[in-house]
Amino acid sequence: MKINLIIFLFLITFFNLSAQENEIPITNEFNQLMNEDKDEVFIYVQKHAEYPGGIIKFNKDFIQNFESPKIIENRIKIPVVFVIEKNGSISNIKAYNDPGYNIEECVTKAFEKMQLWQPAYHNNQPVRSQFTFPIILERVLDDSISN
Numbered sequence: 001m002k003i004n005l006i007i008f009l010f011l012i013t014f015f016n017l018s019a020q021e022n023e024i025p026i027t028n029e030f031n032q033l034m035n036e037d038k039d040e041v042f043i044y045v046q047k048h049a050e051y052p053g054g055i056i057k058f059n060k061d062f063i064q065n066f067e068s069p070k071i072i073e074n075r076i077k078i079p080v081v082f083v084i085e086k087n088g089s090i091s092n093i094k095a096y097n098d099p100g101y102n103i104e105e106c107v108t109k110a111f112e113k114m115q116l117w118q119p120a121y122h123n124n125q126p127v128r129s130q131f132t133f134p135i136i137l138e139r140v141l142d143d144s145i146s147n
Contacts, residue, residue, distance in 0.1 A: 041083050041092075041128045047121040049084040049129050058114075065110035068137060069101040075138045078103050086126040088116035095135075103135065 051058035076099060083092040090111045095104040120129035 039128065041130050042120060042122055043130050045120040045122040045127060045129055049088075049120040049131065050118045052115050052118065061114050062110055065113040066135075067106055067109065069103070069106060071101060071137050071139055073099070073139065075136065076101075078135045078137070079132060080104075080107055080135055081130060081132045082107075082111075084117045084119060084129050084131055086119050086128060088119050090117070101137075107135070 051061075078098055079096045080103070081092075081094045081096070082090050085091055093104055093108050093111065095107060098104060119126040121127065
């Protein structure tokens, strides 16, 4: 059997692939909170973090750099969450529901080979932002059938 990898990257924090900015009203109370915690991780921002070349380029680069482990199951879905830092680097990578294939390590190695992101902005300041996507691994039978 040959194991092939099929990765679907649905970026939950990006609902619009055209990278349009979502305007979120800023209040004085929010500004005070933001100034108090410089290391806060934002989920909702005025300008989302962007991978150079866009989402399609991110998908392509990730698939190219991700070394899939051999899996026993026919299909597994693993949500991966990470933080895009103010300098565009990736940190706090967490793979949830990993059935023991060290997906977190595989994802970390893939990210190390990829470009830095353009950070998210909120209130005209770069901020740390959370990014989530599922990785779906499928085991595919070999095309050749022995008789």
